[in-house]
Amino acid sequence: MAANSRLTVAVHALTWLALAHRRGRDVLTSDEVAASVNVNPVIVRRSLGDLRRAALVSVRHGTGAGWLLARPPGEIPLSDVYDAVEGPPVFALHHTEPNLECPVGRGIRPALSGVYTGVHQALRRELARTSIADVLHRSLEA
Amino acid sequence: MAANSRLTVAVHALTWLALAHRRGRDVLTSDEVAASVNVNPVIVRRSLGDLRRAALVSVRHGTGAGWLLARPPGEIPLSDVYDAVEGPPVFALHHTEPNLECPVGRGIRPALSGVYTGVHQALRRELARTSIADVLHRSLEA
DNA sequence: TCTCGTTGTAACCGAAGCTGTTACAGCGAG
DNA sequence: CTCGCTGTAACAGCTTCGGTTACAACGAGA
Numbered sequence: 001m002a003a004n005s006r007l008t009v010a011v012h013a014l015t016w017l018a019l020a021h022r023r024g025r026d027v028l029t030s031d032e033v034a035a036s037v038n039v040n041p042v043i044v045r046r047s048l049g050d051l052r053r054a055a056l057v058s059v060r061h062g063t064g065a066g067w068l069l070a071r072p073p074g075e076i077p078l079s080d081v082y083d084a085v086e087g088p089p090v091f092a093l094h095h096t097e098p099n100l101e102c103p104v105g106r107g108i109r110p111a112l113s114g115v116y117t118g119v120h121q122a123l124r125r126e127l128a129r130t131s132i133a134d135v136l137h138r139s140l141e142a
Numbered sequence: 143m144a145a146n147s148r149l150t151v152a153v154h155a156l157t158w159l160a161l162a163h164r165r166g167r168d169v170l171t172s173d174e175v176a177a178s179v180n181v182n183p184v185i186v187r188r189s190l191g192d193l194r195r196a197a198l199v200s201v202r203h204g205t206g207a208g209w210l211l212a213r214p215p216g217e218i219p220l221s222d223v224y225d226a227v228e229g230p231p232v233f234a235l236h237h238t239e240p241n242l243e244c245p246v247g248r249g250i251r252p253a254l255s256g257v258y259t260g261v262h263q264a265l266r267r268e269l270a271r272t273s274i275a276d277v278l279h280r281s282l283e284a
Numbered sequence: 285t286c287t288c289g290t291t292g293t294a295a296c297c298g299a300a301g302c303t304g305t306t307a308c309a310g311c312g313a314g
Numbered sequence: 315c316t317c318g319c320t321g322t323a324a325c326a327g328c329t330t331c332g333g334t335t336a337c338a339a340c341g342a343g344a
Contacts, residue, residue, distance in 0.1 A: 004302080005234045008254060012236070016246045029319065036244040038236070040304050045321065062312030065319045078257065087301095090232055090265075092147045094154070094180070095332080102178040104158045107281030112150060114280070115220065119268045123232070126264035130257050138256070139249030146331080171290065182333055187292065204341030207290045229330095237303080 010047045010085045011078060012037045014132045015139060017057065018073035027066035047085060054084035074133040079124045081132075090123065091116045152189045152227045153220060154179045156274045157281060159199065160215035169208035189227060196226035215278060221270040232265065233258045 013033045020028050030048065034041040048067050051057045058070045069076075093112060098105035155175045162170050172190065176183040190209050193199045200212045211218075235254060240247035 004232075005237055006302085007233050008235055011254060012240065012246065012250055015250060016244070019246055031319085036241045036247050038238050038240050038247070042305075042322090043303065045319095049321070059320070060312090061310085061318095061320065063314060063318065065312080067320095090146075091149050093150055095147055096180050098154065098180050099178045102158070104154065104161055104278070104281050105178050105180070107283070108154055108157060108277065111277050111280035112153065115269070115272050115277075118271075119265055122264045122268040123261055126261045127257070129260075135250065135253050135257075136246070138253035139246050142249035142252050148331090173290085184293090184334075185332065187290095191292070201291070202341090203291065203339085205289070205343060207341080209291095 004086065006047065006085045007078075007082055009037055009039060009043060010051060010081050011132070011135060013044060013048060013067075014051070014056070014069070014073070014076060014081065015136050017067060017069050018132050018136050019140075021069060021073075026068045027060055027064065028068075029066045033067070050085045051081070054080065056080060056084060072133075073136060074131050076132040077128045078130050078132075078135075079128040082124065082127050089116065089120055091119065146228065148189065148227045149220075149224055151179055151181060151185060152193060152223050153274070153277060155186060155190060155209075156193070156198065156211065156215070156218060156223065157278045159209060159211050160274050160278050161282075163211060163215075168210045169202055169206065170210075171208040175209070192227045193223070196222065198222060198226060215274040218274040219270045220272045220274075220277075221266045223274075224266065224269050231258065231262055233261065 016033055016036050017028060020026070030041045030044045033048070034044045037044065048057055048059075052059055055070055056076060057067050059065075059067055093109055093116075098108065100106050158175055158178050159170055162168070172183045172186045175190070176186045179186065190199055190201075194201055197212055198218060199209050201207075201209055235251055235258075240250065242248050
């Protein structure tokens with residue numbers, strides 16, 4: 001379980017909220033979401049907490065508490081979900097400074113930095129092509 | 143040091159080999175490469191070992207041993223380097239099977255799998271736009 | 285055939301991240 | 315005031331990664 005499943009958990013939770021909304025149940029508790037994703041409720045709360053900070057979901061306290069979508073599912077691109085839950089970038093530069101007496105060591109960091117920025121943008125652009133509504137639609141037709 | 147710097151190390155090593163070749167020194171030892179990247183020589187050997195398996199570099203044993211590029215640097219796109227050294231994909235699906243009694247749990251895995259495949263292809267397409275020769279050129283002009 | 289420098293790996297350590305779990309304070313509708 | 319759920323801290327277990335040491339394998343040259 002090395003690779004990140006955070007985006008998967010967040011998308012699953014949002015998709016489940018979208019389906020519940022379509023069925024007339026706006027509010028779901030983290031236990032209900034956790035039962036579908038099949039992870040611990042605390043994981044769901046951590047994930048939905050990130051999404052709340054990004055204003056993708058709202059939370060209700062007190063009796064009848066739970067989570068609900070803050071936007072229509074068609075207006076939630078996966079790139080927004082990625083920005084909300086994903087931390088460090090895909091590739092890292094050197095963790096120890098390269099040898100600056102070597103011409104390559106001096107100039108390679110800005111060169112690679114530009115490449116990695118382009119990769120990150122391409123990744124977000126690809127994720128932006130799909131919305132939560134798309135994921136829900138494709139999940140139901142399977 | 144969470145994120146992967148494996149691609150960075152491999153590209154740095156190949157770029158350094160390319161510059162050495164241009165200066166008339168075809169063969170470099172892993173100690174020489176490690177001195178520029180500023181990492182342990184074993185890390186370099188592990189990385190160059192991956193690149194050798196992908197036929198991007200050749201190795202010479204015995205006296206005057208070391209590594210040399212197996213292709214002109216202009217014909218080594220970073221996507222090939224990525225394929226050679228990078229292991230698991232960027233995103234992971236659920237590590238525990240989602241609840242199959244939920245409609246979302248049943249259909250979301252193929253839906254997300256398609257999205258992640260598209261992201262992976264976009265990432266490789268972006269990396270393919272840059273070659274080792276490009277990285278060397280941009281490093282020297284900095 | 286012997287020497288010697290380098291490659292190629294295996295084994296282990298420490299640090300860091302992610303999931304999973306328990307525990308508990310905070311909140312608010314009723 | 316009660317009660318259910320949120321929000322978060324703290325800790326354990328697992329995995330990955332870089333770092334390091336150690337050693338067998340290899341081959342050009344003497």
